[in-house]
Amino acid sequence: MAFQLLRIKETIKFMKLRVPAMVFSAVLVLASITSLAINQLNWGLDFTGGTVVQVQYPSGADLDGVRKELSDASFADAVVQNFGSSQDVLIRIAPRDDIKAETIGDTVYKVLQDADASVILQRVEFVGPTVGQELTEQGGLAMLVALICILIYVAMRFEYRFALGSVAALMHDVLITLGLFSVLQLEFDLTVLAALLAVIGYSLNDTIVVSDRIRENFRKVRKGTPEEIINISLTQTLNRTIITSLTTILVLLALFFKGGALIHGFATALLFGVFIGTYSSVYIASAVALALGISKEDLMQPEVEKEGEDLEPLL
Structure with a gap:
């Protein structure tokens, strides 16, 4: 029935x-x-262009801590989230007028590495405006x-x-x-x-x-x-x-x-x-x-x- x-x-x-x-x-x-x-x-990076940085923390990532570190380094608009596991972190940053797109990934990685030397850089991708x-x-x-x-x-x-x-x-x-x-x-x-x-x-x-x-x-x-x-x-x-x-x-x-x-x-x-x-x-x-x-x-x-x-x- x-x-x-x-x-x-x-x-x-x-x-x-x-x-x-x-x-x-x-x-x-x-x-x-x-x-x-x-x-x-509010277009995302897929449409506006920007930089995507993926890093890995062997002992697990503290997302709030990562956001604070990036905010202190003038990346307050960065989108930080886990990617697949609690160790992997995906960071998305919109284009900046004061920093070249090619150097944003290196700058972000350096900021994170200064706070935690164990962080591992997985990939850096740049999505162009075109x-x-x-x-x-x-x-x-x-x-x-x-x-x-x-x-x-x-x-x-x-x-x-x-x-x-x-x-x-x-x-x-x-x-x-x-x-x-x-x-x-x-x-x-x-x-x-x-x-x-x-x-x-x-x-x-x-x-x-x-x-x-x-x-x-x-x-x-x-x-x-x-x-x-x-x-x-x-x-x-x-x-x-x-x-x-x-x-x-x-x-x-x-x-x-x-x-x-x-x-x-x-x-x-x-x-x-x-x-x-x-x-x-x-x-x-x-x-x-x-x-x-x-x-x-x-x-x-x-x-x-x-x-x-x-x-x-x-x-």
Whole structure:
């Protein structure tokens, strides 16, 4: 017997709140765009360029001590975190006007070695601004291509109104998640970009499930307005949506609190994306399709005329 989280006896009237929800979403999107225009994003070293230094402490690293040593040496903005084990430390430093990029790694290592002679230099890497700009362009292009492919797939799989609703929901999710990082000035690096693409996939999965149930009910339910049928479909998929979201959130909470600083941004983007993606699959994708005038006739299967059906019967 399938597990049921909730036993819903009556249809929940989700679409009754579609207008306040659309207004709320519009406010969030406008606030996100405003913040992105004014504050912009706090780009990580993957996009801005900078220096990455990896060192090893045989007896274990004291991250707070390393941060203090670097801060005293005018590297207060250095990002210090464990890398794989408690002995390995990864240090990321943004470009500096007063120090050449080629000498930053040697300077950092000398500062750490003066404090602890046992420290071992593992590697020094420099990410140039040209590479960072290319990553920015390629990342934006990846999201654009993903949205276009989704638009084409959903239009072919369901109906163009659902496709427009799906893409509107995905753009809504991406913009608001970017707005969160802009408002809080959280570092935006390649792991966060990967999380954004994962949010697109998660939100699309929810939207496809809901759209499939709406199409099925449009064909099965003989009486009822489009709004009523959409409410029935959303109510029927509510159990699945809650269970999927909860199990995903449990994993992401573990990553957020125990995954370390290296994937903190990734877990933050996905946690927020799961909430906003679940919301948008109900109140953006479905509401947009309803506003565009989706009807039962649009989703009915065309009748296939059998061969010889139009011939006159033989006497």
